[in-house]
Amino acid sequence: MGRLHDLARGSILATLLGLAVVLAAAAAIHRHLLVTRLLEADADAIHRDSGLWRFAQREAVPLYRDLCASCHGTTFTGDRARGIPDLTDDDWLYGSGRASEIERIILYGIRSGNGKGWNLAYMPAYGSVTSRRRAPLDPLTPGDIRDTVEYLRTLEHRPANAEAALRGREIFLGRGGCHDCHAPDGRGDAAIGAPNLADDIWLYGDGSRESVFDSIARGHGGSCPAWTRQLTAWQARALAVYVAAVAKHP
Amino acid sequence: MTSGAILGLLIAGYGLFTAKGTALRRVPPEDAALVNQRPILMSDLVAQAESTYTLPFTELSRAQRKAVLASMIHEELYVQRGLELDFPGTDPDTRNALVAAVEQQAVADATTEVPSEAALRRYFEAHSAKYATEGTMWVQDLRAADPVAAQRAVATLRKGGASAQAIRDAGLTAAGPNRGEDFYFAAKIHLGDALFAAAKALADGAISDPVALPDGVHVLYMITNRPPVPRDFARAREEVLIDYKRDRAARLRAADEKYLYGKADIQIADSLR
Numbered sequence: 250m251g252r253l254h255d256l257a258r259g260s261i262l263a264t265l266l267g268l269a270v271v272l273a274a275a276a277a278i279h280r281h282l283l284v285t286r287l288l289e290a291d292a293d294a295i296h297r298d299s300g301l302w303r304f305a306q307r308e309a310v311p312l313y314r315d316l317c318a319s320c321h322g323t324t325f326t327g328d329r330a331r332g333i334p335d336l337t338d339d340d341w342l343y344g345s346g347r348a349s350e351i352e353r354i355i356l357y358g359i360r361s362g363n364g365k366g367w368n369l370a371y372m373p374a375y376g377s378v379t380s381r382r383r384a385p386l387d388p389l390t391p392g393d394i395r396d397t398v399e400y401l402r403t404l405e406h407r408p409a410n411a412e413a414a415l416r417g418r419e420i421f422l423g424r425g426g427c428h429d430c431h432a433p434d435g436r437g438d439a440a441i442g443a444p445n446l447a448d449d450i451w452l453y454g455d456g457s458r459e460s461v462f463d464s465i466a467r468g469h470g471g472s473c474p475a476w477t478r479q480l481t482a483w484q485a486r487a488l489a490v491y492v493a494a495v496a497k498h499p
Numbered sequence: 500m501t502s503g504a505i506l507g508l509l510i511a512g513y514g515l516f517t518a519k520g521t522a523l524r525r526v527p528p529e530d531a532a533l534v535n536q537r538p539i540l541m542s543d544l545v546a547q548a549e550s551t552y553t554l555p556f557t558e559l560s561r562a563q564r565k566a567v568l569a570s571m572i573h574e575e576l577y578v579q580r581g582l583e584l585d586f587p588g589t590d591p592d593t594r595n596a597l598v599a600a601v602e603q604q605a606v607a608d609a610t611t612e613v614p615s616e617a618a619l620r621r622y623f624e625a626h627s628a629k630y631a632t633e634g635t636m637w638v639q640d641l642r643a644a645d646p647v648a649a650q651r652a653v654a655t656l657r658k659g660g661a662s663a664q665a666i667r668d669a670g671l672t673a674a675g676p677n678r679g680e681d682f683y684f685a686a687k688i689h690l691g692d693a694l695f696a697a698a699k700a701l702a703d704g705a706i707s708d709p710v711a712l713p714d715g716v717h718v719l720y721m722i723t724n725r726p727p728v729p730r731d732f733a734r735a736r737e738e739v740l741i742d743y744k745r746d747r748a749a750r751l752r753a754a755d756e757k758y759l760y761g762k763a764d765i766q767i768a769d770s771l772r
Contacts, residue, residue, distance in 0.1 A: 284528070285528045287528075288527075288528035288529045288541070289528045291556075291557055292545075293555070293557065294557070319613050320613070330733055330734070330736065331736055331737055331740070332737050347555070349542070349545055349555075349556065352542055353542060353546055356542060358607070358610065360610075361606070361607055361610045361611075362603045362604070362605070362606025362607035362608075362609070362610050362748070363603075363607045364600060364603065365543070365546075376633050376682050377633065377682075377684065378684045378685075378688075388682070388684075388685060390678070390679060390680060390681055390682070390685065391635045391680045391681070391682060392679055392680050453737075466633060466682075467633075467738065469737065470741055471737060471740075471741075472610050472741075472744070474607075474610045474611040474612075474613075475607050475610065475611065476611070478611075479611065481529075482529030482540070482541075482542070483528075483529065485542075486529075
């Protein structure tokens with residue numbers, strides 16, 4: 250009787266174990282299939298597939314918390330004191346906010362040292378002798394920078410000193426070389442990460458004369474790391490899809 | 500039992516002598532192609548295709564996508580062939596590119612690290628002078644005929660003010676163009692070290708003591724002087740972070756170098772030791 254009892258218990262345990270293995274295997278296969286679908290899908294269309302989107306979101310939330318939130322914040326709104334972009338304003342320095350573009354930034358970074366990253370653009374420090382170090386740009390005097398600031402205010406349709414703005418326009422379109430990155434109309438170039446100077450969205454500071462002067466004089470060159478060695482391809486994809494969705498629906 | 504052991508040994512032996520490594524027979528979902536098992540990433544294909552045709556990838560035709568993929572496969576094949584031909588050992592351009600890429604890897608590693616606020620603050624405090632605002636000054640550099648005339652001019656201007664007429668009446672002439680307001684670094688270049696040192700100490704409206712230089716005796720009239728002002732950590736943080744990471748990258752490169760040299764077997768010809 251005792252032996253029968255042991256046999257029965259053993260069978261039940263073996264069955265439960267077997268069931269657990271089967272369930273675990275099924276879950277692993279299901280997950281693998283989701284990962285495969287995530288990678289094979291068009292990154293920019295994943296948000297239309299509710300199952301895939303839920304999977305991406307579920308995987309991305311802890312990744313964002315662990316890797317991105319320290320800079321972009323838990324509310325995705327960045328930090329203008331540090332030049333960290335707001336991810337919720339749908340205003341993009343690079344590209345147009347598509348998940349595939351965000352994916353590349355996550356993988357290869359911005360001024361990250363990775364050869365595939367966005368490494369081209371940086372803001373020279375015009376109030377410094379080092380402005381010539383990377384590009385043939387002569388430093389500007391404090392007066393030149395103030396004039397340029399006035400010109401930029403006219404692009405934003407804000408009150409400005411007209412005479413100074415005229416001088417600033419010549420600098421912007423001429424020896425300052427500003428137009429080369431920010432475009433002659435000041436609206437920037439998302440192909441190289443040059444911000445739009447004609448809107449009221451600021452990456453640094455608050456758009457005051459002082460903060461714009463500071464930006465021109467001291468330059469900028471923030472960076473976003475290349476996570477290609479820390480993240481798998483599907484993790485980067487999930488994170489990109491998630492961030493793209495947050496931007497459109499903060 | 501013996502036959503089982505022999506069978507096991509036979510299987511192991513077969514595996515050992517015919518092993519080719521794990522080969523994928525299906526392209527992984529994150530890749531666009533495998534070239535001799537080396538992946539071409541789908542994300543790279545998307546970026547390359549969009550860059551080539553300046554259209555979103557989804558709007559490209561199959562032919563366009565295949566054309567870009569073909570060019571990437573071509574590149575991969577030739578890279579692999581270059582490795583087989585030992586171009587890193589012989590071709591200067593390849594070698595330069597490899598050196599740059601390896602050095603850049605240290606930058607990538609440094610960029611990925613997120614330093615703590617405490618570490619950044621320590622760095623800032625150790626280098627705080629560097630993060631002050633750039634001072635500005637507007638100074639007139641004047642020259643006197645001789646040291647006696649310079650002393651007389653300085654006394655006159657200090658007593659009666661330094662209008663343009665007074666300067667002329669004191670017998671002083673401009674030693675250089677009136678550049679208006681300059682950043683300190685520019686003023687130092689324009690004035691030279693000795694005159695800049697004298698200028699830095701002047702308040703608005705002040706006249707310097709005569710400064711004798713090889714080209715004559717100079718007197719400085721300071722119109723406005725705005726010395727550098729220390730910035731607080733919050734305002735300087737971005738630059739602190741950039742410098743911190745640059746220093747970190749330099750240390751990583753130095754560590755890489757030490758490691759490479761340490762494990763390398765480098766032998767130098769007698770005549771060059």
